[in-house]
Amino acid sequence: xxxxxxxVQTNQTNTxxxxxxxxxxxxxxxxxxxxxxxxxxxxxxxxxxxxxVLLTNYTSSTWLMAPFGASCVLAFGLWNAPLSQPRNVIGGxxxxxxxxxxxxxxxxxxxxxxxxxxxLAIAAMMLTKTTHPPAGADPIVVIMGHxxxxxxxxxxxxxxxxxxxxxxxxxxLRDNRQYPTFWV
Numbered sequence: 780x781x782x783x784x785x786x787v788q789t790n791q792t793n794t795x796x797x798x799x800x801x802x803x804x805x806x807x808x809x810x811x812x813x814x815x816x817x818x819x820x821x822x823x824x825x826x827x828x829x830x831x832v833l834l835t836n837y838t839s840s841t842w843l844m845a846p847f848g849a850s851c852v853l854a855f856g857l858w859n860a861p862l863s864q865p866r867n868v869i870g871g872x873x874x875x876x877x878x879x880x881x882x883x884x885x886x887x888x889x890x891x892x893x894x895x896x897x898x899l900a901i902a903a904m905m906l907t908k909t910t911h912p913p914a915g916a917d918p919i920v921v922i923m924g925h926x927x928x929x930x931x932x933x934x935x936x937x938x939x940x941x942x943x944x945x946x947x948x949x950x951x952l953r954d955n956r957q958y959p960t961f962w963v
Contacts, residue, residue, distance in 0.1 A: 815953070816856065823855030823949045824848070827942045831934070834941075840933040844920055846872070847938055849913035854946040854958075862910055864959045868946075869939040871911025875900035876935045879918030880928055893922050 828851060834842040850872070853863040861867065882896035896918035904910040921930060950958035 819858075819949065819953060819956075820852070820856040823945060824851040826949065827851050827854070827945045830941055830945065831938055835934075840937075841930075842934045842938050842941070844917075844934050844938065846913040846916045846920065847934075847942060849916070850911065850939070850942055853911070853913065854942055855949065858946065858950045858956060858958045859960050861960075862912060863946075864961055865943045865946075866961070866963060867904075867909050867911040868943050869936065870907065870909030871904050871914035872917060872935050872939045873931070874903050874907060874909055875911075875914040875917035876921055876931050878903060879921035880926065880931060882918060883922045883925065888922050888925065893919055896922060 828843070828848065831843040831847060834840070850868055853860065854868060857863050862871075878900045879896045882892045882899070886892035886895070897915060900918050901910075901915055904914065917935070920926075924930075946958055950956045
């Protein structure tokens with residue numbers, strides 16, 4: 780009887796130990812420094828955010844939101860990653876913002892509705908193949924800001940499209956880049 784109990788305890792200890800060993804990581808970062816890519820990232824991020832700020836200043840609409848800064852990191856810094864493609868930038872922001880707005884108007888701005896909206900946004904982006912990490916912040920922005928459904932179009936869809944258009948122009952100026960790698 781004691782050996783069975785000892786075996787169970789040993790297995791539990793090994794399982795817990797293996798779980799925490801996963802967090803150790805392996806090796807060093809595979810990221811490399813590339814000055815051309817860093818410069819393109821700088822120019823792209825600068826141009827996209829400047830365009831959105833200027834449009835906000837010279838029109839009666841808001842064209843800028845904080846998650847767009849992170850979208851620029853992906854669109855110009857990791858331009859060939861699946862999560863950086865036009866479908867993901869535009870679709871991810873659209874879906875996440877829509878879910879945030881629906882949560883706000885159905886459940887209000889409680890902590891659990893914010894958490895629910897972010898969780899639903901992640902699941903919906905994954906199920907529609909439009910995962911875009913910066914868009915995970917959109918439900919937080921819209922619920923905490925108490926925005927209306929107009930926010931879905933200005934700044935979300937319009938700003939996303941501008942980022943993608945500038946990514947098309949700026950990324951393809953380089954001979955060693957082709958953006959996008961896919962549309963659908």
